[in-house]
Amino acid sequence: MRTKLLLIVALFAALGSFLRGQEPAARIQDRLRQFQHDLALVEKLVNQSVQLSLAPAPIQCAESFQNVAETLVREIRQSAGNDDEKRALQMGDYLQAVLSRGVADNLIGARRAAAGNPAKEPEWRSTGERTLQLIQPLAAGMAPPGSAEERILEAAGRTIRPGREALVNIIAGKRR
Amino acid sequence: MLQGLEASDMAFPPAPPPATLPLRAGMSLRNWVMVAAGGAVAAGILIMIGLLLNNARTRLDDNRPEQDLVEKNPHPDKEKSKLPDTLAGRLLAKNFDLARALTAEARLESLASLALLLHDEGRSLAPVAGPKELNAIADLYGKVVEGGIVPRARDLPVDRRRALGPIRNRLAEAGKEAEKLARAAPPEQAEPWLRIAAVARAGQQQLNALITEATP
Numbered sequence: 127m128r129t130k131l132l133l134i135v136a137l138f139a140a141l142g143s144f145l146r147g148q149e150p151a152a153r154i155q156d157r158l159r160q161f162q163h164d165l166a167l168v169e170k171l172v173n174q175s176v177q178l179s180l181a182p183a184p185i186q187c188a189e190s191f192q193n194v195a196e197t198l199v200r201e202i203r204q205s206a207g208n209d210d211e212k213r214a215l216q217m218g219d220y221l222q223a224v225l226s227r228g229v230a231d232n233l234i235g236a237r238r239a240a241a242g243n244p245a246k247e248p249e250w251r252s253t254g255e256r257t258l259q260l261i262q263p264l265a266a267g268m269a270p271p272g273s274a275e276e277r278i279l280e281a282a283g284r285t286i287r288p289g290r291e292a293l294v295n296i297i298a299g300k301r302r
Numbered sequence: 303m304l305q306g307l308e309a310s311d312m313a314f315p316p317a318p319p320p321a322t323l324p325l326r327a328g329m330s331l332r333n334w335v336m337v338a339a340g341g342a343v344a345a346g347i348l349i350m351i352g353l354l355l356n357n358a359r360t361r362l363d364d365n366r367p368e369q370d371l372v373e374k375n376p377h378p379d380k381e382k383s384k385l386p387d388t389l390a391g392r393l394l395a396k397n398f399d400l401a402r403a404l405t406a407e408a409r410l411e412s413l414a415s416l417a418l419l420l421h422d423e424g425r426s427l428a429p430v431a432g433p434k435e436l437n438a439i440a441d442l443y444g445k446v447v448e449g450g451i452v453p454r455a456r457d458l459p460v461d462r463r464r465a466l467g468p469i470r471n472r473l474a475e476a477g478k479e480a481e482k483l484a485r486a487a488p489p490e491q492a493e494p495w496l497r498i499a500a501v502a503r504a505g506q507q508q509l510n511a512l513i514t515e516a517t518p
Contacts, residue, residue, distance in 0.1 A: 131339035135346055151429075157388075158430050161423065164390040165438060171393040172442045175416055176450045178400040179409050187401040194394075216386050220394060223385050227398045 163213065167220075170197055184235030185249055191228025192257045195221060199260055206269065206278040214278045218285035221261070225289025229257050233296050254297045261290060389423050406458055407465040413450040414469045417443060421476050421498065428483060428491065436494035443498050447473070447505040455509055463516040470509040477502035 161168070174190055182190070198221040205214035233250050240246030262268075264283040269276035385391035396416045403409045424431075424439040451473075455466055477499045484495035 128335055128339060131336075131343060135339070135342045154426060154430050158427050158435065160388050161427060161431075161435060164388060165435075167390050168393060169438075169442065171390060171397060172416075172420075172445055175393065175397050175400055175413065176445060178397055179413050179450045179454050181403075181406070181409065191397075191401075216388075219384055219386055220390065223394060223398075228401070231398075232401060 167197060167201070170194060184232045184239055185253065188229050188232035188236055188250070188253050191224050191232065192253060192260065195224045195229060195257060196260055198224060199263060202279070202282045203263055206275045206282070209274050209278070211274075211278045211281065214282050215285060218282035221282075222286045222289045225257065225261070225286055226292055229254070230289065230292040230296055233293070237296065251297055254293050258290065258293055258297075261286060389419065392419050406454065407462065410451065410454050410458070410465065410469060413446060413454065414472055417446045417451065418472065418476070420446065421480070424494070424498065425479070425483065428487065431491075433490045433494065436491055437497075440494035440497040440501075444501045447501050452505055452508050455512055458512070460516045463512050466509045466513050470506050470513065473502045473506040473509065477506060 171194070174194060177190055178187065198217050201217045202214050202221065205211075205217060233254050236250035236253070237247075240250060264279055264286065269279050385395055393416065396412050396419070400409055400412045403412060420439055420443045424436060424443070427435060427439075451469065455463075455469070458466065480495045480499035480502060484492040484499060487495055
């Protein structure tokens with residue numbers, strides 16, 4: 127009887143450690159796939175970090191994030207074309223953050239820095255307008271109607287709506 | 303007089319019988335073993351249930367991107383700026399910090415934690431990654447240390463170089479760990495780790511020289 131109980135305990139312990147070992151392995155594989163997919167973006171972000179460490183002016187920071195936004199829009203369109211909704215939406219999350227915390231925040235800084243200097247105003251305004259043009263392909267009507275591509279682009283467009291609105295407000299002279 | 307007291311009602315009552323172990327006192331060794339084994343089995347079952355619930359929760363979370371946030375939106379606005387918990391998401395968050403940083407020390411700190419992110423990613427991926435991925439990480443690590451941390455450290459005024467101490471120590475640790483990983487890795491994977499180790503060591507030495515210059 128005692129032996130049987132000990133065997134059961136050993137079995138549970140072995141099964142527990144097996145399950146513990148399995149989960150991280152699957153997660154590491156997922157992480158590797160993600161790394162492989164994101165490598166170009168990761169390289170871009172590392173280059174950007176070196177640039178940003180030079181303490182550029184807010185307008186240059188906004189332009190740097192606009193550049194990242196351009197890459198992300200391309201990725202979203204490509205993923206939508208490949209019917210890869212999960213990736214398109216993940217890129218949409220990145221883009222939303224870039225528009226809001228990257229471009230918009232720095233445009234506010236640039237607008238503040240340009241206050242009282244009308245010659246500087248077109249600089250930040252045109253960066254904002256260029257960014258809005260950049261994300262235009264995510265609006266409805268840029269893919270065959272009723273297609274999966276259109277549905278995915280619309281979903282990504284919804285994800286970035288707050289960032290887009292923030293840019294529109296900044297250009298209109300509002301706070302955000 | 304004592305005899306009188308003993309005989310009277312004032313005498314001390316007899317001491318209570320010694321306490322005995324309730325119920326279990328008569329258990330045999332065999333019974334104790336059975337109880338202990340039963341307890342171990344129950345604990346094993348509880349651990350199993352915990353593990354299964356944790357796995358189920360993790361899988362559920364994987365299907366809900368909203369849960370994979372690296373940070374809550376720090377914005378006062380109600381807008382969403384969530385970032386997926388991936389290397390790209392974490393790098394992006396560091397870049398937002400870099401753009402917001404007000405001092406050279408804060409920028410250096412962001413770069414140092416960015417280098418650490420890359421090092422950690424390499425270590426996590428090492429069991430499954432090929433030389434291509436590890437070489438990419440080594441290149442990126444080199445860019446951050448050689449193209450970011452060291453030049454920005456040089457830009458730091460002499461009287462503010464005290465801030466370099468913790469970053470130098472982190473580079474030293476990263477170098478040691480990379481050497482350890484290189485020793486444990488198969489030959490084709492050892493090379494990127496050796497490169498990371500060399501970059502970290504060189505960075506550590508350069509920061510050390512800058513700190514020494516500033517020490518009276």
